[in-house]
Every structure is written in structure tokens, then in C-alpha cells.
Amino acid sequence: MNLLRTAILLAALTALFAVVGLLAGGEAGMLIALLFAGAGNLFAWWNSDRLVLAWHGARELGPDELPWLQALVAELAARAGIPTPRIYLIDVPQPNAFATGRSPRSAAVAVTTGLLELLDREELAGVIAHELAHIRNRDTLTMTVAATLAGAISALANMFLWFGGMFAGERRDNPLGAIGTLLLLLLAPLAAALIQFAISRTREFAADRGGAEICGNPLWLARALEKIEAWARRTPLPTAELHPETSPLFIVNPLAGEGGIAALFRTHPPTEARIRALLDLAREMRIAPPRPLPTHHAPHRPRRFGSVPPTRRE
Secondary structure (H helix, E strand, C coil): CHHHHHHHHHHHHHHHHHHHHHHHCHHHHHHHHHHHHHHHHHHHHHHHHHHHHHHCCCEECCCCCCHHHHHHHHHHHHHHCCCCCEEEEECCCCCCEEEECCCHHHCEEEEEHHHHHHCCHHHHHHHHHHHHHHHHCCHHHHHHHHHHHHHHHHHHHHHHHHCCHHHHHHCCCCCCHHHHHHHHHHHHHHHHHHHHHHHHHHHHHHHHHHHHHHHCCHHHHHHHHHHHHHHHCCCCCHHHHHCHHHHHHECCCCCCCCCHHHHHHCCCCCHHHHHHHHHHHHHHCCCCCCCCCCCCCCCCCCCCCCCCCCCCCC
16 A cells, blocks of 8 residues: 555656646756756765765764674564665764665665664664665665656746746646746645655655564564654754755654644654554554553663663563
């Protein structure tokens, strides 16, 4: 179902792109805008892992650093059937994580020190498995296609808005007229962004399910999401505020403020909805929670990130 939703949303972006191009500038303008937007996104896709990791001050772990974490990632990657990704550490207090890379062979997983301090071993396994599911599903490629189409729509709209697109309605074959075409050019980039964010939300649900299957217990990821959400809302991540375009990569939105009109631009589904889906999956797998999940109470951090997280006792 998630794959179907993603395909429908990508088709909607393609259709919106075609409508804007044909009404505003005809086939020639549409192809020119797609060429420039595609070239820009191709560069971003090829260099995305290096750029994103550099923007967030991530450093790659050495062969002898945090051996327990490297062993955990290697074990989960083997379960997922993908090569072990490179592991990066971001020295910030907000608990969060993301995956990046063009393909499973060039992938990297980055975790924050705040995440290592906050979660126990099972919860951390759930988070790592979620990121490995993104890698296995090639979500980076999916989001690049979405970004290419959304960027092409914006480029096309801006091009013809400033260079004659507002008069495209004067063409006899344009059913919208000049005013309708102008409104379309103004609203199309907004519509494209909304569809792009909807694709991102859809991929998060798929990665949650895939991650739960990789680690073997949906409750581990559910507990982790509850904790991360509680801490992330009260702990800023300055690098994410400087580069908000990277927020869809994180397991939980690292940006402050999602209420009101901002909810339309969510890059992630509501955490409560994700937890409910994981609880439903746990029931399908006949895994009963040993105790109620936390209810938005941020726990204290009893250890340094370099120590081995304890395995939760049932």
C-alpha cells in the first residue's frame, strides 16, 4: 500500500509538471526547465551524502571506536541483506539519526551522541534498523526523483512567471486564460512541495515497518520514537535549522514547531500515528508489550554515549 501511495504521488507530481509546462510555455519550455532542474538534482544526488554529513558536522567512526555500536550495525545490516554502511557520529545533545547515500553500497548511517545516551540497546537497534530499511528501500533515490520533479515545477513556474508566462493565457489553446494561468504558476510550486512532503511521510511508515521486521520487535522502535520525540521537541539542533532541507532524512523531524499551518508541511507523519502502527504490527506478530509505553516523559540520561547501552530487562 505504501508503494502504491508513493507511485500515485509521483504520478501526481509528473502530471502537475506536465500541466504547468504545457499551459505556461509549451513543450519547449517544459523540457528546458526539466533539463536544468534535473542537472541540479543529479549533482545533489551524487554528492548528497558528503554534503549532508558535512553540514551536520558528522565524523566517521574509526575501526576501534565504539565497537559495540559497529557490531550492532553490522549484525542488523546482515539481517537486512545489505552491505554494512559507514557509521558517523554527530556530537549534539538532540537524539536523532539519519541515513544517506545513493545506494546500499555507498550508504552511511549517522547517529547523534544524544541518541546513544538516551536509548537502551534494544531501542537503538530499532532506530538503526529503521535507517537500514530506508537504505534497503532506496528511499534516497525515491526522494531524489520527487525533488527533481518538484524542482522542475518550481523552475518552470518561476521562469515563465518572470519571462512571459503570465501572458500565456492569451494563447487560444489555453483553457484557463491569463488569470488562471497566473494563479497556476503561483500555486504550482506550493502544490509540488506538499506532494513531495507527502511522499516523505509515506516512506517513513514503510521504513518503520521494515525496521521492525529487521530488528525483530516493533516495540523497540516504538519505545525509541516515544523517547526521541519527547527530547527532540525540547532540544534544538542548530545545524538542522540552518539546513532545513535535510529534515526529511532524520528519523524524527529535528526542527522546532509543527503546529497550525506548519502541519501541512510535515516531512514526517505524527509520531503518535507511527507508534500506533508499530503497536498494530506487534499484535500481528503476537508480541505483547511487557509494560505500557512511556507517555512523553523525557527520562534522564544516566551514562556517557561511549558506554554500552543496557539491554532492557523484561
